[in-house]
Amino acid sequence: xxxxxxxxxxxxxxxxxxxxxxAIEDLKRQEDKSADPNSPNFWRLRERIPTLHFMSISVxxxxxxxxxxxxxxxxxxxxxxxxxxxxxxxxEELRVMIRCCKRPSDxxxxxxxxxxxxxxxxxxxxxFEARTQRxxxxxxxxxxxxxxxxxxxxSVFLETVEELDRRAPQLYRGEAPAKVHADLRTALLxxxxxxxxxxxxxxxxxxxxxxWAALTLFVLLLLAVAAAPGLLLAGLGVAxxxxxxxxxxxxxxxxxxxxxxxxxxxxxxSSHDRPRQDExxxxxxxxREDWITQNHMGSIVLIKPGVLRTVIVRAGHRxxxxxxxxxxxxxxxxxxxxxxxxxxxxAFLNNHSRLLFFSNFDHSWDSYLDDxxxxxxxxxxxxxxxxxxxxxxxxxxxxxAEHGRQFKAWALASRTVSRFWYSAYPDLTVDQIExxxxxxxxxxxxxxxxxxxxxxxxxx
Amino acid sequence: xxxxxxxxxxxxxxxxxxxxxxxxxxLSVLERVAPVTNAVPPGKGETGSRAAALALSWSGLRQMGxxxxxxxxxxxxxxxxxxxxxxxxxxxxxxxxxxxTTVVPGGPVWSANTPLRASAAGLRGGFDVPxxxxxxxxxxxxxxxxxxxLLYTGSDEDASAWCAEVEAALRPVGVTVARxxxxxxxxxxxxxxxxxxxHFGFADGLSQPDPYDVGGAxxxxxxxxxxxxxxxxxxxxxxxxxxxxxxxEPSPGPVLPVPxxxxxxxxxxxLVRHPTAEGFLDxxxxxxxxxxxxxxxxxxxxxxxxxxxADRIRRHDPKHASHVTADWIAERxxxxxxxxxxxxxxxxxxxxxxxxxxxxxFWKDDRYxxxxxAGSHVRRANPRDALAPDDASRPSLLEAANRHRILxxxxxxxxxxxxxxxxxxxxxxxxFMCLNTDIARQFEFVQQTxxxxxxxxxxxxxxxxxxxxxxxxxxxxxxxxRIVQVETYVQLVGGDYFFLPSLPALRYFALL
Numbered sequence: 001x002x003x004x005x006x007x008x009x010x011x012x013x014x015x016x017x018x019x020x021x022x023a024i025e026d027l028k029r030q031e032d033k034s035a036d037p038n039s040p041n042f043w044r045l046r047e048r049i050p051t052l053h054f055m056s057i058s059v060x061x062x063x064x065x066x067x068x069x070x071x072x073x074x075x076x077x078x079x080x081x082x083x084x085x086x087x088x089x090x091x092e093e094l095r096v097m098i099r100c101c102k103r104p105s106d107x108x109x110x111x112x113x114x115x116x117x118x119x120x121x122x123x124x125x126x127x128f129e130a131r132t133q134r135x136x137x138x139x140x141x142x143x144x145x146x147x148x149x150x151x152x153x154x155s156v157f158l159e160t161v162e163e164l165d166r167r168a169p170q171l172y173r174g175e176a177p178a179k180v181h182a183d184l185r186t187a188l189l190x191x192x193x194x195x196x197x198x199x200x201x202x203x204x205x206x207x208x209x210x211x212w213a214a215l216t217l218f219v220l221l222l223l224a225v226a227a228a229p230g231l232l233l234a235g236l237g238v239a240x241x242x243x244x245x246x247x248x249x250x251x252x253x254x255x256x257x258x259x260x261x262x263x264x265x266x267x268x269x270s271s272h273d274r275p276r277q278d279e280x281x282x283x284x285x286x287x288r289e290d291w292i293t294q295n296h297m298g299s300i301v302l303i304k305p306g307v308l309r310t311v312i313v314r315a316g317h318r319x320x321x322x323x324x325x326x327x328x329x330x331x332x333x334x335x336x337x338x339x340x341x342x343x344x345x346x347a348f349l350n351n352h353s354r355l356l357f358f359s360n361f362d363h364s365w366d367s368y369l370d371d372x373x374x375x376x377x378x379x380x381x382x383x384x385x386x387x388x389x390x391x392x393x394x395x396x397x398x399x400x401a402e403h404g405r406q407f408k409a410w411a412l413a414s415r416t417v418s419r420f421w422y423s424a425y426p427d428l429t430v431d432q433i434e435x436x437x438x439x440x441x442x443x444x445x446x447x448x449x450x451x452x453x454x455x456x457x458x459x460x
Numbered sequence: 461x462x463x464x465x466x467x468x469x470x471x472x473x474x475x476x477x478x479x480x481x482x483x484x485x486x487l488s489v490l491e492r493v494a495p496v497t498n499a500v501p502p503g504k505g506e507t508g509s510r511a512a513a514l515a516l517s518w519s520g521l522r523q524m525g526x527x528x529x530x531x532x533x534x535x536x537x538x539x540x541x542x543x544x545x546x547x548x549x550x551x552x553x554x555x556x557x558x559x560x561t562t563v564v565p566g567g568p569v570w571s572a573n574t575p576l577r578a579s580a581a582g583l584r585g586g587f588d589v590p591x592x593x594x595x596x597x598x599x600x601x602x603x604x605x606x607x608x609x610l611l612y613t614g615s616d617e618d619a620s621a622w623c624a625e626v627e628a629a630l631r632p633v634g635v636t637v638a639r640x641x642x643x644x645x646x647x648x649x650x651x652x653x654x655x656x657x658x659h660f661g662f663a664d665g666l667s668q669p670d671p672y673d674v675g676g677a678x679x680x681x682x683x684x685x686x687x688x689x690x691x692x693x694x695x696x697x698x699x700x701x702x703x704x705x706x707x708x709e710p711s712p713g714p715v716l717p718v719p720x721x722x723x724x725x726x727x728x729x730x731l732v733r734h735p736t737a738e739g740f741l742d743x744x745x746x747x748x749x750x751x752x753x754x755x756x757x758x759x760x761x762x763x764x765x766x767x768x769x770a771d772r773i774r775r776h777d778p779k780h781a782s783h784v785t786a787d788w789i790a791e792r793x794x795x796x797x798x799x800x801x802x803x804x805x806x807x808x809x810x811x812x813x814x815x816x817x818x819x820x821x822f823w824k825d826d827r828y829x830x831x832x833x834a835g836s837h838v839r840r841a842n843p844r845d846a847l848a849p850d851d852a853s854r855p856s857l858l859e860a861a862n863r864h865r866i867l868x869x870x871x872x873x874x875x876x877x878x879x880x881x882x883x884x885x886x887x888x889x890x891x892f893m894c895l896n897t898d899i900a901r902q903f904e905f906v907q908q909t910x911x912x913x914x915x916x917x918x919x920x921x922x923x924x925x926x927x928x929x930x931x932x933x934x935x936x937x938x939x940x941x942r943i944v945q946v947e948t949y950v951q952l953v954g955g956d957y958f959f960l961p962s963l964p965a966l967r968y969f970a971l972l
Contacts, residue, residue, distance in 0.1 A: 015587045019589055077683045157920070181939060247926045334849065337849060337857070363908075366900055367905060405707075429918075431918045432915055432920055454938070
């Protein structure tokens with residue numbers, strides 16, 4: 001099942017912004033039944049949208065623009081079905097929010113009128129679908145696992161622990177690993193019949209081939225563009241007999257010229273090392289964090305202007321996206337050497353002049369940023385270095401996020417309050433989801449030999 | 461940076477200012493009875509028979525009249541205090557309106573009682589509507605501590621006598637001793653360093669960072685240490701303000717606006733100009749932040765719980781669990797044996813020159829934690845390279861872990877228990893103290909992301925077995941792990957964040 005990552009940005013009527021914020025808070029209070037111990041948090045979303053992994057609704061204030069409302073979601077399967085499911089649960093609440101946003105000037109204005117008219121009964125699903133914004137880059141920490149699969153694997157994990165430590169603590173001691181595996185399988189099968197089925201493929205061969213083909217094509221295209229000046233010269237008669245040499249020389253010369261140009265821009269870039277932090281906003285962000293294992297962040301930054309920057313940002317994001325789909329480590333859920341990111345989602349707003357970033361991650365925001373600074377600063381600098389005010393960079397990947405304090409201050413100032421935020425499995429880390437999946441996959445085997453069972457038992 | 465190791469006794473005095481106290485003249489009074497001195501490195505002359513250290517809270521500095529810009533220039537955790545409600549949640553002390561079981565019933569007894577910072581929450585603009593979110597709670601304690609005075613002496617009698625002198629001198633100037641704890645260490649082999657056992661019976665304070673400084677501020681045997689030692693090397697700036705820190709810049713600290721020409725107090729005190737803030741003096745240079753947490757230990761509860769777990773495991777597995785004793789479990793809760801040697805798959809790590817080896821790494825010999833459990837206290841408190849996903853990323857993960865180190869300077873308080881399985885009704889524990897310049901990146905990170913992280917190192921629903929909430933703890937064995945149920949043995953009694961000023965800063969505070 002393919003996981004879809006998208007967002008819907010809507011410009012807010014400034015005089016309705018506070019009302020919109022209150023409406024989002026109302027929705028959160030309505031769905032988050034933490035006060036009632038008998039009903040789990042967000043149970044309506046959990047039960048009625050079984051494909052939904054994560055969703056957030058927030059408002060981004062800005063110094064340079066009117067505020068923007070963004071609904072962002074990660075779900076399995078077709079978009080149409082998701083929007084229908086979502087609007088069936090909270091459609092009227094979302095309609096109130098759309099009313100707080102401006103009428104778009106493009107072709108979706110009529111749809112806006114239809115769904116926001118007084119007493120309108122028209123579904124808001126088509127409006128959200130029409131206003132959807134695709135990501136420029138995304139990364140999934142547990143790629144290829146459907147939401148329901150993640151939850152099923154976890155229930156197997158919990159029952160395994162229960163069986164080993166409470167129900168039959170004596171049964172599994174002193175047995176050979178193969179027997180422990182067989183006995184556990186027998187014990188769990190009645191409640192989890194699906195363990196008899198073969199595990200579905202997480203990434204199909206077709207998807208794998210497409211991912212690699214796209215990355216290869218992208219690299220070839222870059223090389224072709226870099227080789228073009230040399231080939232053009234050859235066409236004009238310069239060293240006509242040495243086409244390959246001319247192409248190679250052209251690639252080297254183009255790369256050198258671009259690097260020189262980049263460095264020329266970098267030494268003239270201004271950074272924003274001590275951005276002003278809105279105390280009220282900061283407090284609202286922090287008070288929502290660190291209640292559970294996962295946390296959420298949303299950020300918007302302006303993109304540096306200029307021809308070269310524009311080309312680099314677009315090509316860089318495309319390349320990063322394709323690499324994150326194709327490379328083995330990122331397919332296994334690693335971003336650099338970090339495996340705490342459930343998803344990372346970049347998208348361009350306002351004709352590519354603003355860059356949006358959303359992420360769901362394990363542990364605190366500070367530890368997430370520390371991870372970036374300590375373990376993935378190069379890739380992060382490449383992806384975010386195009387932002388206005390980003391700490392001083394060197395050849396696109398150097399320094400930047402290594403200026404840890406400045407980078408944290410810059411990132412913090414670009415964030416907004418995650419007012420409504422839903423996770424289908426809030427207490428599971430990326431690692432734990434993989435652990436659960438390995439345990440469940442082991443149990444799907446009718447039998448394991450002792451050495452395979454012993455390796456599998458490391459996860460129990 | 462020495463912890464006055466030669467002076468094994470002492471007192472921690474929580475000082476409270478009376479409502480009428482203003483200014484810093486009480487520090488001059490203190491100077492006469494308990495002069496604060498620079499620590500003397502081991503083997504660098506005599507410390508004398510008495511030594512004192514003083515740290516101040518934000519609320520204390522404010523009451524003494526430190527000017528507003530200077531107060532605002534301290535780091536956020538210090539300005540907000542340890543009892544700010546979001547901070548309490550991250551530190552595992554309180555969730556919403558409820559104190560966790562790891563805090564004494566009813567909440568901590570003492571803190572700095574830092575006031576809530578002014579918020580713009582009340583401001584209403586045109587078109588604004590209330591969004592129904594609650595205001596920030598102001599969490600307070602019965603005792604307000606404005607300063608921590610640490611007195612170190614060679615004997616307990618001298619500590620009592622000195623304490624009485626200090627109390628008598630300070631009372632007339634409006635400073636009272638709100639709380640006092642008798643501190644001590646009792647190293648069994650002083651020649652191997654100051655390794656003392658904490659109340660549960662385990663060698664404590666073993667693993668410490670080795671500071672270095674590219675500018676040559678750290679010397680060892682008169683040779684500058686400018687490069688990190690392989691395992692424990694941490695830049696000096698993570699412990700002293702103004703030196704190169706883990707982010708590769710001088711660690712930031714508080715500043716003071718340059719006073720008008722007729723006020724030469726700051727210059728006389730010895731404050732120097734700040735290197736980057738034009739027109740400001742460096743109030744932080746050579747100072748640090750000190751985290752203090754008074755942790756009460758229930759020794760009998762700890763050992764009774766170990767007994768109960770050992771009994772249960774042996775009962776459930778009579779044939780294969782004869783090695784599981786209370787000591788065996790307790791060693792795995794800590795991660796070391798009682799003498800401080802690290803557990804490893806083949807037993808314990810051999811000593812180096814008779815003392816526990818502290819330059820170990822986890823990944824190579826104990827990646828799957830069959831020796832030192834993944835969730836043991838020492839592995840959580842400093843995972844070194846244990847969290848590396850593969851061999852290639854070990855160096856970067858070790859380097860990442862060393863960005864979050866603290867310099868521990870805790871001492872135990874109370875008396876040693878006669879029978880560890882019999883509660884004698886006496887209060888005892890550890891006065892946890894650590895130095896760091898970035899409280900959020902160092903102390904709070906260690907507490908939140910390592911010690912109390914319920915999914916640390918791919919564990920599920922487990923916290924630090926000593927400091928965390930009651931619950932399971934996994935101990936790996938081949939082929940199947942065992943799980944023990946740990947209870948609450950350690951409770952927070954009080955604490956806060958304090959500023960440990962340099963001598964010039966302290967002299968300046970006395971002029972307020």
